[in-house]
Amino acid sequence: MINSTYVSYFTLSGYFDTGLFKYLYFVVILSLYVLIIGSNLLLIVVICMNRSLHEPMYLFLCSLFVNELYGSTGLFPFLLVQILSDNHTVSAPLCFLQIFCLYTYGNVQFYNLAVMAYDRYLAICHPLHYNTRMTFNKAVRLVVVIWVPPFLCVLVTACLSVSLQLCGNIINKVYCDNYSVVKLACYDTTINNVYGLVGSAFSIFCPLSLVSFSYMRILRVCFSGCKQSRQKAVSTCTPHLASLLNFSFGVCFEILQSRFNMKNVPNIVRIFLSLYWLTCQPLFSPVMYGLNMSKIRSMCKSLLLSSVRKCRPCGRFVQLE
Template identity: 45%
Template sequence: MKNVTQNPAYFQLTLFADYGRLRYLFFTLCLLIYIMIISANMVIIITIMLERSLHQPMFIFICCLSVNSLYGSAGFFPRFLVDLLSDSHFISRPSCFIQMYVIYTYASCEFTILGVMAYDRFVAICQPLHYHTKMTIRKALSLWMTGISYPFVCCFVGMYLTVQLPLCGNKLPRIFCSNWPVVKNSCVDTTHNNAVGQFVTITTIFIPLLFVLFSYVQILIVCKTASAELRGKALQTCLPHLVTFVTYSFSVFLELSLTRFDTNKINPIVTAVLSLEYLMVPSINNPLIYGLKLPQIRAAVYQFTSGPKE
């Protein structure tokens, strides 16, 4: 029997619709959001780098979150802005897999960085006498490198297996390239790909999630019998991290749900909004939460923006 499988040179993102002149409004709004993401995260990064009093593990991890937000948004927004103004929504095969890899590594690294931050808060509150020996700047950078290296390797393995699949279709019902819609176009059995995908998801998302929950249970136990001063300090430093973690977990849950549901049965606008929420809200939320809630960063930002005193 003749083999009819093929690997298309382009994928079509079918979730885009013809909105007429409204496309220019959507383009302007999304461009402003992208500029806001870049500006807010750059303020956090530059402030932490220039202010010596912020050269501490907790603020190093916050800086890493902002770097990761810039990385993830760069993998999505430039292409998305072009698609908003385009009449055809085709993306080349190499560009599609590059975008997919960037977005997936961004998502995985966000969880591992949040997991490392939970460990930092656990040591600071539950083992305060050992904090300065267990959490040095060098140790913080080592934990960050380890935290991002594993997702980069795992996502590469999963992406390599997807690239090798023979595909019989090229339609992706998304506004950006996603692994599962590509896999569903395969002409062969994808059990092996599904197993690897589930392994990557569990090790890069659910294990850090469980670790964060475990850390906060231990922190709550310590705070229950601690002084009011310690409880106030713990709340001040842990609340921004907890808000960031919950917001991002909810966003990822929605994204994972979208990849498994038949998007043809869901309103395209709802699907697009949920996909945008996954990529936009955490990147805006992180600098705003940390910039507004942590007095050290807030004071440093105010000092830089107000200029030197006369």
């Protein structure tokens, strides 16, 4: 333990000596990061460049992909540096900055998925009134709601953690985590714990309540409607539900391994559980929405085909030369 209450750096004890395998891990992590950046950027460009996709549903999807780029950038460059480093320390300001980035990513993700569920509810349960109930201006206001409250909520969390007097500087993870920092406090952390519970209620339970309400109404329409309406609802909601379940499971893994004693679990498993919600979701979402939504799939194909056609005349010109 450190007697001083001022901590200028944190030590990440989640890393272990892997020898030359660290270069293999570096290549794997770098490849995942490049794949995440490329797939999410491709879908953002496709949505922005095609006017036929300038609809509320695709605006919310674009917000989702931007958030996944934001969260991945808050994690992967940090991981790449730490993998190659022999001294796994991070300065206190950089640590709190990463906490802010990763926690806002998680909160925005839940809000985004909740708004997307509400949008699907209006489209399926009120198709004739969808354009009047979900106007573009309302969609823009909802995007503001997706981003602003989570940032303000996490900003308060970070400020409360920064003001703590710490008696230690060892974080048993491979990245900075707010709960791990709070556990290092010298004195009572009741305010942090109470605000954490309230913040979790607003960040997790409120969005999931809206999701539950939306899907209960959607299921009612599916059971009472014709076969065609059921098939349309299933095809529309499948990517969203899969994305929601994947992210929710990842957050549950993170909460379980952070809050409970898992010393008997192998270190590599604990690292995987702590990283799942930050790595798998940005990889999973572009695949789900890109493959399952016909408009996005066709636009991606046309974009790739047009780029190939532009290259063909160049190829002929070179052959003639």
